[in-house]
Amino acid sequence: MRVSAKAEYACRAVLELTRYHEKAEVIHIGDIAVRQSIPEKYLVQILLQLQRAGLVKSKRGATGGYALARAPGEISLGDVIRAMDGALIAVESLSDDTNVSDQMSGQHVLKNVWMDVQDRLGEIMDGITFDEISRQAQKSLSMYYI
Amino acid sequence: MRVSAKAEYACRAVLELTRYHEKAEVIHIGDIAVRQSIPEKYLVQILLQLQRAGLVKSKRGATGGYALARAPGEISLGDVIRAMDGALIAVESLSDDTNVSDQMSGQHVLKNVWMDVQDRLGEIMDGITFDEISRQAQKSLSMYYI
DNA sequence: TATCATGTTGACTAAATTAGTAAACTAACG
DNA sequence: CGTTAGTTTACTAATTTAGTCAACATGATA
Ligand code: FES
Ligand code: FES
Numbered sequence: 094m095r096v097s098a099k100a101e102y103a104c105r106a107v108l109e110l111t112r113y114h115e116k117a118e119v120i121h122i123g124d125i126a127v128r129q130s131i132p133e134k135y136l137v138q139i140l141l142q143l144q145r146a147g148l149v150k151s152k153r154g155a156t157g158g159y160a161l162a163r164a165p166g167e168i169s170l171g172d173v174i175r176a177m178d179g180a181l182i183a184v185e186s187l188s189d190d191t192n193v194s195d196q197m198s199g200q201h202v203l204k205n206v207w208m209d210v211q212d213r214l215g216e217i218m219d220g221i222t223f224d225e226i227s228r229q230a231q232k233s234l235s236m237y238y239i
Numbered sequence: 240m241r242v243s244a245k246a247e248y249a250c251r252a253v254l255e256l257t258r259y260h261e262k263a264e265v266i267h268i269g270d271i272a273v274r275q276s277i278p279e280k281y282l283v284q285i286l287l288q289l290q291r292a293g294l295v296k297s298k299r300g301a302t303g304g305y306a307l308a309r310a311p312g313e314i315s316l317g318d319v320i321r322a323m324d325g326a327l328i329a330v331e332s333l334s335d336d337t338n339v340s341d342q343m344s345g346q347h348v349l350k351n352v353w354m355d356v357q358d359r360l361g362e363i364m365d366g367i368t369f370d371e372i373s374r375q376a377q378k379s380l381s382m383y384y385i
Numbered sequence: 386t387a388t389c390a391t392g393t394t395g396a397c398t399a400a401a402t403t404a405g406t407a408a409a410c411t412a413a414c415g
Numbered sequence: 416c417g418t419t420a421g422t423t424t425a426c427t428a429a430t431t432t433a434g435t436c437a438a439c440a441t442g443a444t445a
Contacts, residue, residue: 094240094320094360095329095431096353098404104349121420130346135405141422154413155419170352174240183241200276202376203250206316207242210363214240217359221352230348244433267391281434287393300442301390 100177103139105129107173110149111165111227119151119158139177146176165227171218181218182211246323249285251275253319256295257311257373265297265304285323292322311373317364327364328357 109125122140126133140159143149150162161168174181186204255271268286272279286305289295296308307314320327332350 094242094246094324094327096240096331097402098331100240101331101349104352105346108349123420132405134407137422138405151421152413153411153421156414157412157420159421170356178240181240184247185242185244186247200251202372203247203254205375206250206367206372210316210360210367213363214356214360217356221356226348226352229351243431269391278434280436283393284434297392298442299392299440301388302443303391303441305392 094182096174097177099135099139100174102129102131102136103143103173103177104170105131106136106139107143107148107161107168107223108226108230110159110161111168111223114161114165117160119156119160121158125159143173143176146172148172148176164224166222166224168223169219170221170223170226171215174218180211181214182207240328242320243323245281245285246320248275248277248282249289249319249323250316251277252282252285253289253294253307253314253369254372254376256305256307257314257369260307260311263306265302265306267304271305289319289322292318294318294322310370312368312370314369315365316367316369316372317361320364326357327360328353 106125106129109129110120113120122136123133125131125140126136131139140149140151144151144159144162148162148168149159151157151159171181184207186200186207252271252275255275256266259266268282269279271277271286272282277285286295286297290297290305290308294308294314295305297303297305317327330353332346332353
C-alpha cells in the first residue's frame with residue numbers, strides 16, 4: 094500500500110498553508126514550492142485538485158495566491174488523500190463491478206475485506222487533522238531551541 | 240494508497256490454500272491459478288515470495304505443491320501484505336534516511352504521521368486472519384443454497 | 386536409473402501508472 | 416494597459432507493476 098509522491102506533496106502543501114492560516118493572507122505557489130521542495134509545475138496540478146475538493150481556495154491575478162478553505166482543525170489527512178486519490182484505498186476489486194461469477198473465487202469476499210479496512214483506516218485518517226500535525230511540527234522544532 | 244494486484248493475488252492464493260489446510264495435502268500452482276484466475280507464471284513469483292516470508296511451504300518434485308506453513312488463524316492480512324510489499328505503507332519519506340536539513344519542511348513531521356498511521360493500520364490488518372476471511376466466504380456462499 | 390511432473394531462479398519485456406514539464410489562457414490589480 | 420499570478424490542457428519522461436520465458440533442481444515412481 095503505497096502513498097504516492099503526489100499525496101505526500103499535497104500534505105506538505107496543506108501543512109505549509111496551515112502555517113499561514115492565522116494571518117488571513119494568501120501565499121503564492123512558488124513560495125510553497127520552495128519552502129516544501131516541491132516541483133512548482135507539479136504543485137500547480139496538486140493545488141487545483143485540492144481546490145476542486147474544497148480544501149483550498151485561491152485568489153487570482155496580481156496579489157493572488159492560495160489559502161486554506163477552512164480551518165486546519167477541520168482538514169484531515171483522510172480529506173487530503175481522498176482529494177488526491179479519490180478514495181483511501183484503491184484496489185482492483187473495489188473498482189470492478191459486482192458480478193456473481195466470482196462468488197466462488199476469493200474476489201467477492203476480499204472485496205468486503207478491503208471495504209472494511211478502508212472504513213477503519215478512514216476512522217484513523219479522519220482523526221488526524223492538520224491542526225495537530227502542525228502543532229507537532231512546532232513541538233519538534235522547539236527542541237532545537239532549548 | 241493503492242493495493243497492488245500482486246498483493247491481492249497473494250491474498251487470494253492464501254485464501255485458496257486455506258480451504259485445503261484441513262486435509263494435509265499440497266495443491267499445485269496450476270490449480271490455484273485456475274481456481275482464483277491468477278496468471279500462473281506470475282503466481283510462481285508470488286508463492287515463492289510468500290514462502291520466503293514463511294507463510295507458505297512447498298513440496299518439490301512430482302506430487303509436489305504448496306500448503307500453508309501455519310494455521311489460517313495464524314496468518315493475517317498484514318502478514319501477506321508485508322510479505323509482498325515489505326511494509327504496510329510505502330511512502331517516499333519513510334524510506335529516506337533521516338537528515339536534519341528538512342526539519343523546517345513538512346517532511347520530518349509527516350514521516351512521524353505515516354509511521355503512526357502504519358502502526359494503527361497494522362493493528363487492523365493483523366487482526367484479520369484468513370481463518371475469518373475463509374469463514375466469511377463460506378457464509379456468503381451458503382446464502383445461495385437456501 | 387530414466388523420466389516426468391513439479392517447484393526454483395533470474396533475466397527479460399510489455400503495459401500501465403506516476404511524476405514532471407510546457408505553453409497558451411484568464412483574471413485581478415495598479 | 417502591463418504585469419503578476421492562478422487555470423487548463425496536452426504532452427513527455429521516468430518509474431513501477433504486471434506478466435512472460437527458459438534453463439535448472441528436485442523428488443516420486445516405474
Ligand atoms: S460478487 Fe464479485 S466482488 Fe462481490
Ligand atoms: S529529519 Fe527529515 S524526516 Fe525526520
